Amino acid sequence: MRVIAIIAAYNERRFIAPCLEHLHRQGVETYLLNNDSTDETQAIAERYLGSGLIAIERWPRHGMHSWLPILRHKAELATRLNADWFIHADPDEVRLPPHSDTTIAEALTEADRDGYNAVDFHEFTFVPPQEDPEHDHVQFAETMRWYYAFLPQSPHRLSAWRRQPQAVDLATSGGHAVQFPGRRAYPVMFKMRHYLILSHAHAVEKWVRRIYDPDQVERGYSRDRAAATPQSIRLPSQAEMRKYIDDDHLDPSDPSPRHLCFS
Secondary structure, three states: OOEEEEEEEOOOOOOHHHHHHHHHHOOOEEEEEEOOOOOOHHHHHHOOEOOOEEEEEEOOOOOOEOHHHHHHHHHHHHHHOOOOEEEEEOOOEEEEOOOOOOOHHHHHHHHHHOOOOEEEEEEEEEOOOOOOOOOOOOOHHHHOOEEEEEOOOOOOOEEEEEOOOOOOEOOOOOOOEOEOOOOOEOOOOEEEEEEOOOOHHHHHHHHHOOOEOHHHHHOOOOHHHHHOOOOOOOOOOHHHOEEOOOHHHOOOOOOEOOOHHHO
């Protein structure tokens, strides 16, 4: 069974290589939308063409972050690309199967065989704690070991789906819950490690220095990020989070409804 993750990237030099490598190991190919990155994202990604990365498409930015057109384009791509399953994903995410003794592709094959056509993911958000605030380097996944479960609504990350005869709807939920007629979500949730920020300076670069589409912010998309200032971004303490052991011990209980950096 063929699985393709559709990823949009803007200045993701930190994450794009480990993201592509991880998905390839999980039996998932990637289609990349480069949203007019001004850093090394394009050059880094090009190294993986033919090794899990099937194509890089330029998606014009027009000077600001505009999320809804990207989601609509992803849904349209999923009607044209030749795959059985699709995953709407981002570069700073590590998508995982329910258990580490299998791959995403194998787990989706099992869900498909059981008659399900959509999969939800538990989100586990990794951020630097106050006690150890700097992880903006290539080994961030080895050194940044504190996380919290994040669930602002349910479903929150229903973002893998079986190919449909018509374009699915990603835009209505802002990409959080794919919608289509006859959707049947797999009762076993997959997992996702989300490396939200690697340092306070990275958060400022990622959120404060970014220009957001004002119409979409007014509609509620990216509102916390668009309102962020260097002073409003906080790093939580280790006491507010959980220590990462391994993927099989990620704990989804008592999830936070808000990202702790904005609380």
